[in-house]
Amino acid sequence: MKRFQRFELNTAGRDFAVGDIHGYFTKLQAALDAIGFNPAVDRLFSVGDLVDRGPESAEVDTWLAKPWFFAVQGNHEAMAYDAYHFDPDGRAGDLHVANGGAWMLGLPSVERGCYAALLADLPVAIEVVTAEGLVGIVHADCPYGNWPEFTWAIEKSGPAESEHVKAVAQWSRSRITDESHEGVSGVRAVIVGHTPVRQPAILGNVYHIDTGAWMGGHFTLIDLGTLQCYPPVNPKLNWDWEARP
Template sequence: MNKIRRFEINTTGRDFAVGDIHGHFTRLQAALDAAGFDPAVDRLFSVGDLVDRGPESLDADDWLLRKPWFHAIRGNHEQMAIESYEGGKGSRQGSLHFINGGAWFYALSSIEQGCYSSIFSDLPLLIEVQTATGRVGLVHADCPCNSWPELVEAIELGNSEADHLAAICQWSRHRLQYQDRSVVEGVRAVVAGHTPLRQVAVLGNVYHIDTAGWMDGHFTLLNLATLECIPPINPKIHWDWEA
C-alpha cells in the first residue's frame, strides 16, 4: 500500500475534490453533472469515507476500479471496514463499524468482505495534487503537523510517530473544534472532510469540504487550481451547524 499518492498537473481539464460520500454515489453523480464534469479530461479526488450510512456502499468498488478519473483517500470508515474484516464482527473493531453504518458489510460473504477490505487497503492516507498555482494536499480528517512536508515524511518513512499521525489524519476534528486558523506550511492548501458542515469552512489554508451531501446537505466540489467551490460559499451562513 502506498501511503501517499502524487498526481501531476492536469493539463487538459479540471481537478475537483469532494467531501465524504457515505454510500450516496447517485447524489454525487448529480452534483458532477450539474458542474459539467467531463470524465474524459477532469479528475475527482475524494477525501475518503466512501461507504457506510448510505444505500450505495456496494458501489464503492465500481467507482474505485472502473472510473480512472476517480481517486480516493482511505477514510476512517474504510479503515474500520479493514479492521473489522481482520478482527471479525464480534471484535471491538467490528462492533464499532457495525454501529457506525457498516451493516452492509456484514451482509456480505467473507470472500466479498475480503475483496472490499483489499480494495480499501490499497487506498493512500494522503494525496498530493500539483496545480498551476501550487501543490494541494488532501487528508481525510485533519492535518496534525504545521508543515505538510513534515507530515508527508513521517507518514512515508514510517517513523515512530507514523501510526499516531495516521490516526489523527483519519479521526481528528481538532482544527474545527478549536477554530485553529494557523497555516500549514509547504503547501498551497490542505483539503479535508470527516466533519459534516453546513458549508465549506476555511481555517488558515485548510479547506473542510464535507457539506453533508450524504445527509440533508449538498456535495461541494472544490476546484483545486482556483480553490473555488461549487456551489459557492455563502457568506451569510456559518459553517457550524450550531452557530
Template sequence: MTPTIEVPRIQRFAANTAGRDFAAGDIHGHFTRLQAALDTVGFDPAVDRLFSVGDLIDRGPECRDALGWLAKPWFHPVCGNHDDFVVHFDTCDVFSWICNGGSWFTELSPFEQQAFALQFAELPIAIEIETPGGLVGIIHADCPVPSWDLLRNELESPESDKQLRLVQLRCMWSRTRIQIGDSGGVEGLRALVVGHTPLKQAVVLGNVYHIDTGGWMDGHFTLLDIATLECYPPIDPEPGFDWEC
C-alpha cells in the first residue's frame, strides 16, 4: 500500500562551513561507480556532503544498496521519476516501470517493498542550499516555472492536491528546458542543478546545470562543487551539446 506520510516537498540546508558540498547526476543503481567518482575528488564524509538529483534506482545492479546510502548522514537526494515509482509502486504503471529497469523491485518481498516505499516517500521534491555566493537549488528534471520563489509557493501552498501533483510530476519528468536550449535561467537562485536527461558532458543553460552524464551507462559521473560551481571532470569548452540517448 502506498505510504500516506506527508512528503517534505522542499528541504533546506545551511552553508557547509566545515567542508565541501557536491552534487551528482542520476545514479540508477551504480553506487560503486559513484563512490569511485567521489574518491577522485577526495570526498571526506566527515565534513563533506553529497547532494543527488535523484533516480537512485532502476537499470543498475546495486538498486538494493539505495537504502544503505539513504542512511548515510552526508547523502541528500531529491526524488526522481524512478524513485517516485517506488513510492507509488501499488498504483503506478508497473509495465512501464519494468520496461525502464524496475524489474528488481518485483523480486523483493512485500516487506522489503514497503521498506523501500517508506524511505523513498520521505525524499523531497526540491532542495535548496545556502552558499557564500547565493542560494543553489536542486530538483530532478526541470523547473516548470520561471522563479524559485514561485516554485516554492507551488510546492508549499498549492491550490489543490491535483495542482501539487502536476507540479511535482513536471519537476521529475520535464525536459522542456534542455530540449529547446532555454538559457533564460531560474530567477531567485545562484544556480539550479538538475539531471534526468543523459548528456555526453555537463551543460549549463543560463544558471541551470544539467549534470546527468551517464555515469550509470557508458558515460561518467559528473560532480559539481556547489560552492564554486566547478564540474569534475571539467566541461569541454567546445560549443553545443549532444544527448547520450
C-alpha cells in the first residue's frame, strides 16, 4: 500500500477537492456540472470516505478508474478493508455494517476482496503542487504541526509509528472540536473532511469541507489554486452542524 502521493502542477486546467462522498456519486456529478468541471483538463481530489451510507457505493471502482479522479483513504475505506481481512471475531464487520457498510457485506467473497484491495491501495495523504504553493489532502487531520514531518512519518517511520499516524489522520476530530487555529506549516493549505459541517470551517490553514452531502447537505468543491469554495462560504452562518451524528 502506498502511503503518500504527490501530484505536480496542472498546467492545463483546474484542480478541485471535494468532501466526503459516501456513495452519492450522482449528486457529486451534478455538483461538478454546476461549476463547469472539464474532465479533459481538470482534476478532482477526494478527502476520502468514498463509500458506505449512500446508495451508490458499489460505483467506487468506476470512479477510481477515471483518469482525473484521485482520493486518499478515509476511515470508511480502512473499515471496509479491516472487515474483509482482519475479522476473526466479527467485530470489524459489525463496526463496518453499523456505519453503512452493509452494501459490501452482501457481495460475493471474491467481489468483496476486489473492493477491499482497491480501497486499501489508496494513499493516506496527497499533496498537490499549485501555482500559489503546496496543498495537502488527508481525510481527518494532519497529526503534525508541519506537513513535511507528517509525510515523512506516514511514509518512512517504523510500522508502529506509521500505523499510529495513519489512525490519527483518518479518525481525529480534535482540531475542529477544539476549534484550534494553529494551522500546519510547510504547506499553503490542508484540505480535510470526516467531520460534517454546515459550511466549510477554516481553522488556520486547515479547510474542513465535508458539508454533509450524504446527510441532506451539499457537496463543497474547493479550487486548490485559489482556495475558493463552491458554493461560497457565507460569513453570516455558523459552520457547526447542530444535528451532527
